[in-house]
Amino acid sequence: MDYERQEADIITADSFRELTYKQKRLLLASLKGGEEGERYAAGLAKVCGPAVYNKIKERFYDEDYRGEVIAALGKKRIMAITVKSGLYPESLRHIDASPLVLYARGNAGLLRERIFCVVGSRKTTPQVIEECKNMSARLSEHFAIATGVADGADSAAAMGALSSGKVICVLPCGHANPGATLKRVEEKGLSVSEFPPGIPAQQYMFPLRNRVLAAISDGVLVVSAGIKGGALSTAGYAAEYGKDVFAFPYGIGIASGEGCNNLIKSGAYLCDRVEDIFSVLGVESVGGEKEEELAPEERAIMDALRQNGETHAENLAKITGMSVAEISAVCAMLEIKGLLIRSGGNKYSAI
Amino acid sequence: MRDSAAGFSFAVKHLPEVEICYLKLSATPLSVWTAFPLNINKGAVNYDLVGLPDTAVKESKERVFSAIRNSSLRFPVNRVTVNLAPADIKKEGGQYDLPIAVSLLAASEQLIADVGDYVMLGELALDGALRAVTGILPVLISAKNRGYTKFIVPEANANEASYIEGISVYALRTLREVYEFLSGSKACEPVQVRSFEAAKKRASYNCDLSLVRGQAVAKRALEIAVAGGHNILLSGPPGTGKTMLARCIPTIMPDMTFEEALEVTKIWSVSGELNEEGIISLRPFRTPHHTASTVSLCGGGNTRIKAGEISKAHRGVLFMDELPEYSRSALEALRQPLEDGKITVTRAGGAVTFPADFILCASMNPCPCGNYGSADKQCTCTPAQIRRYRGKISGPLLDRIDLQVEVDNVKYEELSSDKAEEPSSAVKARVERARAIQRERFRNEEGINVNADMGERQIKEYCRLSPECERILKSAFERLNLSARARSRIIKVARTIADLDLSEEIKPKHILEATGYRNFDSTVL
Numbered sequence: 001m002d003y004e005r006q007e008a009d010i011i012t013a014d015s016f017r018e019l020t021y022k023q024k025r026l027l028l029a030s031l032k033g034g035e036e037g038e039r040y041a042a043g044l045a046k047v048c049g050p051a052v053y054n055k056i057k058e059r060f061y062d063e064d065y066r067g068e069v070i071a072a073l074g075k076k077r078i079m080a081i082t083v084k085s086g087l088y089p090e091s092l093r094h095i096d097a098s099p100l101v102l103y104a105r106g107n108a109g110l111l112r113e114r115i116f117c118v119v120g121s122r123k124t125t126p127q128v129i130e131e132c133k134n135m136s137a138r139l140s141e142h143f144a145i146a147t148g149v150a151d152g153a154d155s156a157a158a159m160g161a162l163s164s165g166k167v168i169c170v171l172p173c174g175h176a177n178p179g180a181t182l183k184r185v186e187e188k189g190l191s192v193s194e195f196p197p198g199i200p201a202q203q204y205m206f207p208l209r210n211r212v213l214a215a216i217s218d219g220v221l222v223v224s225a226g227i228k229g230g231a232l233s234t235a236g237y238a239a240e241y242g243k244d245v246f247a248f249p250y251g252i253g254i255a256s257g258e259g260c261n262n263l264i265k266s267g268a269y270l271c272d273r274v275e276d277i278f279s280v281l282g283v284e285s286v287g288g289e290k291e292e293e294l295a296p297e298e299r300a301i302m303d304a305l306r307q308n309g310e311t312h313a314e315n316l317a318k319i320t321g322m323s324v325a326e327i328s329a330v331c332a333m334l335e336i337k338g339l340l341i342r343s344g345g346n347k348y349s350a351i
Numbered sequence: 352m353r354d355s356a357a358g359f360s361f362a363v364k365h366l367p368e369v370e371i372c373y374l375k376l377s378a379t380p381l382s383v384w385t386a387f388p389l390n391i392n393k394g395a396v397n398y399d400l401v402g403l404p405d406t407a408v409k410e411s412k413e414r415v416f417s418a419i420r421n422s423s424l425r426f427p428v429n430r431v432t433v434n435l436a437p438a439d440i441k442k443e444g445g446q447y448d449l450p451i452a453v454s455l456l457a458a459s460e461q462l463i464a465d466v467g468d469y470v471m472l473g474e475l476a477l478d479g480a481l482r483a484v485t486g487i488l489p490v491l492i493s494a495k496n497r498g499y500t501k502f503i504v505p506e507a508n509a510n511e512a513s514y515i516e517g518i519s520v521y522a523l524r525t526l527r528e529v530y531e532f533l534s535g536s537k538a539c540e541p542v543q544v545r546s547f548e549a550a551k552k553r554a555s556y557n558c559d560l561s562l563v564r565g566q567a568v569a570k571r572a573l574e575i576a577v578a579g580g581h582n583i584l585l586s587g588p589p590g591t592g593k594t595m596l597a598r599c600i601p602t603i604m605p606d607m608t609f610e611e612a613l614e615v616t617k618i619w620s621v622s623g624e625l626n627e628e629g630i631i632s633l634r635p636f637r638t639p640h641h642t643a644s645t646v647s648l649c650g651g652g653n654t655r656i657k658a659g660e661i662s663k664a665h666r667g668v669l670f671m672d673e674l675p676e677y678s679r680s681a682l683e684a685l686r687q688p689l690e691d692g693k694i695t696v697t698r699a700g701g702a703v704t705f706p707a708d709f710i711l712c713a714s715m716n717p718c719p720c721g722n723y724g725s726a727d728k729q730c731t732c733t734p735a736q737i738r739r740y741r742g743k744i745s746g747p748l749l750d751r752i753d754l755q756v757e758v759d760n761v762k763y764e765e766l767s768s769d770k771a772e773e774p775s776s777a778v779k780a781r782v783e784r785a786r787a788i789q790r791e792r793f794r795n796e797e798g799i800n801v802n803a804d805m806g807e808r809q810i811k812e813y814c815r816l817s818p819e820c821e822r823i824l825k826s827a828f829e830r831l832n833l834s835a836r837a838r839s840r841i842i843k844v845a846r847t848i849a850d851l852d853l854s855e856e857i858k859p860k861h862i863l864e865a866t867g868y869r870n871f872d873s874t875v876l
Contacts, residue, residue: 122733122734123730123733123734151733151734151735152734155734255729312759313567313568314565314567314568317567324567324568324571325571325848325864326860328568328571328863328864328867329860329861329863329864329867330860330863331867332827332863332864332866332867333823333859333863335830335831336823336826336827336830336831336863336866337830338830344717344723344757344759345587345588345757345759345760346568346757346759347759
């Protein structure tokens, strides 16, 4: 892929691992030339020492080095979206220390769509995982879904959105060989990172990633979060950037939901159906809940579940008067129809 | 046979060593020959035992010497050679003592009788008493097939020997008795044939499904598993009664036929684990600990190849508690016997095939801490940990476990309630009905007795799915994130459910119920 000179400058500047973000900015500013440029160059030389400065300057203008950097990206099928690029999300320009380059692999056009962020914690109950998948699938009809790549809720959100292919995974590290989930994401969707390829994830990089997630999205849905956690940091950034924050409500004493409840207490929207998000973000949802034709016994089970919440198969049998074998069969049908899920221990709950 | 310079020798026929006899049914019978070769140094006493004896057989020299002396008989003062023929089969164990002693007595003309008609087995004590030996039953069966009808066994083995019809078994206590019996100075009645039915009545399982409270889902799954011969995996938090449920599986299996009982007894007999009764009339239930080695599970040994746990579970249940804790190699070694119903153990000393047709019942926690999916307890494992834990059970092994079912915590109220639970006998009746249908179905199929044995060809032939069922199965796969290999398992289980329902065709509800037993096929996020 060919980049314009200006973009190539930025990509090259970003490839210097020995420079900090600020120093890269100085380096780019020094290109302006004239007196101002001189001043920036002097500033850079001062902060990183004349030896390093000279080495960097030499490499920066070395055409071979520049060619190598760009060829390496091309080899990994990575597209560099610089701040000068038209694909660079507008909202990302307005935050502090906005990334110089977004390294993207997959369908980069997704960055032009309206983006909604769905995040949650690694430890999420199976029921919420299922709910998150469904919600993410519904949301992806109108938004591209941005999320992380962690196990649990993030993966569920990605999997849900994969049905439409509109999924953007924002990585906390430079691109490397993708895992199974990420591979599937990159086939139809997109993976994005502000870190040059090959940089391993470190603890400080996760909040940076979260700020990108929050910045590129119109809103953030937190499906699960403990008292502390990455999902809360994403929600925090979203609030700071003036984005809408949504959270699933939880019952008392569920550790993986305390963070969500705290968010709601401090003003996040309570979200238990996708329409809650659509109405706040002004999306006309078409169709809405499809009421499927239910057989009488299916109806009986759904009614029992709606009334009693999570119910054990044996109790369902008692309530409906069916045998456990019949309950298993009917519940499997309802599960296929997407109306209920098994929540472990032979219990079922309605969605 | 006149193979000695001294002029005469005498043969006492004796059957091959137990395992070989049982496992290679065409093995040549062993004979014991005693000879007094030309003695150059007259008066020198020499006693040789030849014919590839192992240590236990070599030591029989001392036992036989002492036993003969203590039975008021004379040990020949001469040069003696005892030959165990054929010479190329390794002889092991103590059961040759009796034939060697009798052969010596006959060769030294103290015993004038046609001893070659008898098959004898028995270890001698120093005082001349006959001690029990292992593996009597397989010897009797294979010797009977070769046309032998008269047997002498230690009295302690009488029960075991009493279930075979058409032969005369004489159970005797001492070498002196054998001597008197053979020389005709003392009459002796053959052991009375005992009926298998009576033995079956005397034996009973000490657990019953009616003692398990609640767990209707798991019980239903057990019923399906036994009806179709499917292997089953129970997953659930610790202390939910997985072991108790597993113990009930034999109680709902159809009673063993006499042929099956003999198969099982043979294996237990050579392993020396036979009980007083002398026959195994209850379905075996084996629970090897998860530290068990691959060899102890599958069978092995250097010179004397022994049956492993999976063969001792033949026609019964192999219960593997905490499945992921077993060593990887032990688990992988199960794959082939699960497929073939037998295992061939190959060692330098030869290859031996043991039957191993059992229902595998495995249990495991849903995750390392045990609380994944539990409503009232918090799971402290990360998804990666859970995946790693479940990953210990390989896909190919999981492929051979048709049913995967969750066992859940029983509430205290249910434990203490007086609600009558269905007894095993009622479930067994349904299972037997479903098995009868399967017997009829697989009448012309070699080696296929139950639905679980079906291969792809049989699935195509006997499990035709209506378009509606196909549609449901397809949407189930998409919706429930099932792996492709779950398909034939679901169909086989659906076939069994239909059989339990006495339904000729597989209906949508059968398919649906079958998809419910597939916990481990969906991916953990």
